[in-house]
Every structure is written in structure tokens, then in C-alpha cells.
Amino acid sequence: MPPTDTESDRNDDESPADADETGRTVREEHSLSRMRATIANRLQESYRSAVHVTANRDVDAEELLRATEIADDRLEADVSVVDLLLCAVSATLADHPAFNATFEDETHRLYEEHNVGVAVDLDAGLVAPVLRDIGSKSLGEVATERRRLTDAVQSGEYTMSDLRGGTFTVTNLGALGVDSFTPIINPPEIAILGVNRIRERPQRGDDGIEFRKRIGFDLSFDHRIVDGADAARFLGSLAEYTETAERFVPDP
Template identity: 70%
Template sequence: MLPPTENGDSSDTERTKNELSGTERTVLEERKLTGMRRTIANRLQESSQNAAHVTATREVDAEELSRAATLASERFDVDVSVLDVVLCALSETLAAHPGFNATLEDGVHRLYETQNVAIAVDIDAGLVTPVLTDLESKSLQEIALERRELTESVQAGDYSMSDLQGGTFTVTNLGVLGVDSFTPIINPPEVAIIGVNRIRECARPDEDGGVEFRKQITFDLSFDHRVVDGADAARFLETLSANLEDAKALV
């Protein structure tokens, strides 16, 4: 234990600790975890400790995905983003692989017909996941409108806890921030979350033996290995890839 300083100043104690360790550290700011930040920290720690996290990654051709977003924006007179098209393709993928549209509670793996997809939104207080309900019943145009309204409401602080509950699957998008790949953390009690990354130009061999540049996007699917396996995740990503490479059919 360090000896007390004469005046009991905590800064002197910190300075003494630094001297004993052979380092010097000047504190810029101290931020206690309170409110929402503490809740987020606790939930992430719970998820990390309780779920058997595994992440599978797949690179997907994004040429048709980009065209579909542009075409839909022109056709519907609505600003349809790449994420909106991804959500539409994701809905079909979840219908084909219901084990991922699910929760795990009290040892029971519950699969849902209703797709209540939580969408991660970054706000000043931290990361929140408002739920876009009944995704399976919505057209691409409806998804674009409702997702935008939901995001803007949350960013304006106009939401309640009920807007963050009842999710069956989560989408988190760091592509808008230039990220190529990351490891999403499952939002309990859900069993899976998918990370959407940026679209980038990549060199690929063409049919004539040359090189062409095509748009590519990477998806990171984190899943709870207690209830779904790696092969299941691979098939999920294969279906999502097929849906996105035929994205014009979603418009």
C-alpha cells in the first residue's frame, strides 16, 4: 500500500503511483459509466460472457445491390439506401433460415415467424437498437420510409424503451463509417447479428483473362454457437449473397 501524502491529495497519490511504476500519466478527463452507457456496458458484458460467439464473414458482389438502390430511389421517389435493399434481402434470407430469427432464453431456442429486426443507431448517449417490426410484411419502399423515420426519431431523442424491445435479429452498419470488417456482438436474447460494411472497388478476373473492377461488400454474421452451427451460418450468408446478387428482383 502506498503511504498517505501529507495533505491527502488524491493527485499526489496518483503521482506517487506513477513514480513507483516508472511511468508518468496525466489524466485528461474521467468519465464514470452512468445511465445508458452503464446499461450498454452491462449488456455487452452479459452477451460476451453468456453466448458462444462465432463470426462468419462473406464478401458479396455489390454491383446489383448498388443498381437496385439507385433504381428504387428513382422509381419510388424515395431516397432508398443500400441498407434498405440489404434489409429487404435479409427478410427473404431470415424466412429461409428461421433459426437465426430467434431468441435463446432459459434453454429454449424460440424461432419466430415475425421478423422484428433491430437496427443499431449511434446517438450521443451511446448505441441503441430500435426495432423495425414486421419486416416480412413490408415492401422495399415501406422499409425505406419506416427505417428512415425510425432512425430520425431515435436521433432526435423521440423514443421509449418499448421501441428498443422485442427484437428477433439485429443489423449494425459500420460501412457508412468506412469500415471493411468487424465483429458484431450479439444483442441478447437474440441469437444472431449481422454487420454491414462499406462498398469498395475490387479487382477481379474477367471472362477474357483480364482484370475488371467490381463493387464488393462484406458481411460479418455473429451467431450463438450453442443453437446454430458454422455450416448454418455459411448457408445463411450464401442465401443472402444470392438475394443481393439478384437485387433488382427486390425493387
């Protein structure tokens, strides 16, 4: 039976129940989870309260990779590039204590301990469990503690105390193939280091062009507290420690 005039008019006028006034079709919608909402609020707070500037530096990674292999041979702990970088970061913070700090209530507080948060990607969002007092730990202890915290976060068996008390943060997107990004400071800290992927790049050597592995660092800092020259010097020290990373591997 053909539709009546009333039925035909109604079909012409109706839009899909999930389409908006512009004709876009909503695939799905949902409210933010508690964790995602917390992350969103903290990121908004970070951008509202800090003057973000990011400095970049490209560093030779051949020694870093070699040191990782040596550490795997010498230590019982499963040592990764990230663990050696954390030791390099701690040494750099010792040289540049203004970055191992927070800024709250108009006060720049510098800390003795290097409590470094290491960002971990979860389905629900990004969290940064804190490795406490890295400067007092050996490479093997850093590797063991980092893996323990990472496993605890990924399994949901962590407490809020594991996420508090940080003085600096490291976030690594290199494992996901990223060449450069702009890390967002984790308030009330004043700086965060982004680690990019390791890749081969050509450079002039004694016998012509040679290919060497290199790694990129992105340092975001609060320009109210430290200046660009301070950040450049920080990255210079980090480059030196990265390019001499075997110093962090204990003797056999």
C-alpha cells in the same frame, strides 16, 4: 526570496494532484452515463452467456447499387443500400428461420415476424430501434419506417418499446469506412449481421482483370444454437439475395 528548506522539500515531494502513483497524468475522468452503463452490462451479459463465433463473406455489390438507383427513380421514398439489404436479410431469415430467434431459459424460440433491429450510433452510445415485421413490408415502407425510427432515436423522441421485441439485428460500420469487424450479439437474440463498406476489388473477367464493387458481411452467431455450416448457408442465401437485389424493387 529563496524558498525555505521546508518549502523546498514540499515542492520536491509533491506530485500533481491529477497524477497516479505511476506518474500517469489523468486527463479527465467520469462515471458512465445510464445509457452507457446499460450498454456495458448488456455486452458483458452477451459475452458471458453466448458462445460467439463470426463468419465472413465477401459479396458482389454491383446489382445492389444498381437496384438502389432504380428504387430511387421508381419510389417516392428515399431508398438507401441499407433498406435493400434489410429486404435481403428478411428473405434470408425466411429461408433460415433458426436465426430469426431468441434463446432464453434453455429454449430456442423461432418467430414468425422478422423484427430487425438496426443499430444507430448516438453520442451517448449505440441503440437498435426495431423495424417490426419487415417481411410484410414493401421496400418503400421499409425505407420510410427505418428513417422514421432513426430520426426518432437521434432526436431522443423514442420510447423503450421502439427498442424491444427484436428477433435479429443489423449493424452497419461500412458508412464509417470499416472493412471488417466482430459484431456482438444482442441478447437474447442468437445472431447479428455486420455490414462493411463497399469497395472496388479486381477479379478475373472474360476480357481480363476488371474492377467490381463488393461488400463484406460479418455474421456473429451463438454456436450453442446454430453451427458454422448453418451460418455459411445463411450467408450464401444473403449473397444470392444481395446479388439479385432488384427483385425487391417494385415494378413501375
